[in-house]
Amino acid sequence: MAPALRLEGVRYAWGAGNRAPESVSGAGNRAPGSVSGAKSRARGGFALEVDALEIARGERVFLHGPSGSGKSTLLALICGVAAPQAGRVEVEGEALSALSPARRDRFRAERIGVVFQMFNLLPYASALDNILLPLRFAPARRARVGRGARAEALRLAQALGLPEALVLRAPAAELSVGQQQRVAVARALIGGPGLIVADEPTSALDVAAQGAFLELMFAQAESAGATVLMVSHDPALAARFDRSVALTQIARTSREAAA
């Protein structure tokens, strides 16, 4: 069986007209500001090179590195938000780097659960509708849930500690940051995507809540047989993962001066 993730000889450079789209189809899986170009960025190219990275199915991997070292850029390549100029990115045996942008979007919607730094929830929709959203863009994922999509969304929400009344009624914008993070995780997990990619999903939580949150995410991912790749600045979280990967050890980066 192909690994969950395999990168070979990957090179990607921002700049020179090479920007990720502002948004990516599949609203439940849109790129965050950090990878979509919504943040204002210094001009001048940042290039990331990764010779090799492999993650086994079911593995829980912690990715860390200094601010600006390229972690979100790497996640953008893994999620197919951006395509490398050289090399190969494979998710569960599918060469994402060989697909058109539209097919990468479809693949992401079907097969990857993404928890972004900024959550990207629809502010006026209920938590329930936010959790169900990815299924609208992913027929196979929807089929895996079957007729019980609403019940599955409520089950995930409850497992993640969200009160049902809140999930059914409150618009996402009225939830606390910690509650929004839980909604974002439930949305990533629904329909059992094989790969969960999370960019700083616990940054707004205190230490006790972080631990509880990770255990819940792992339990849900395990019951779905999913692989978890999570980025965080917080080295204290690394011990909870099967493996810790320092971006600076697997990647070379360079920065060209602005033109």
Ligand SMILES: Nc1ncnc2c1ncn2[C@@H]1O[C@H](COP(=O)(O)OP(=O)(O)OP(=O)(O)O)[C@@H](O)[C@H]1O
């Ligand atoms: N959308 C973009 N357009 C142009 N350049 C970008 C874009 N996103 C990232 N970059 C460049 O890539 C570099 C690495 O940024 P990235 O967000 O991948 O780092 P990071 O390790 O995730 O940082 P942080 O921990 O602060 O979130 C940035 O310094 C920036 O120069």
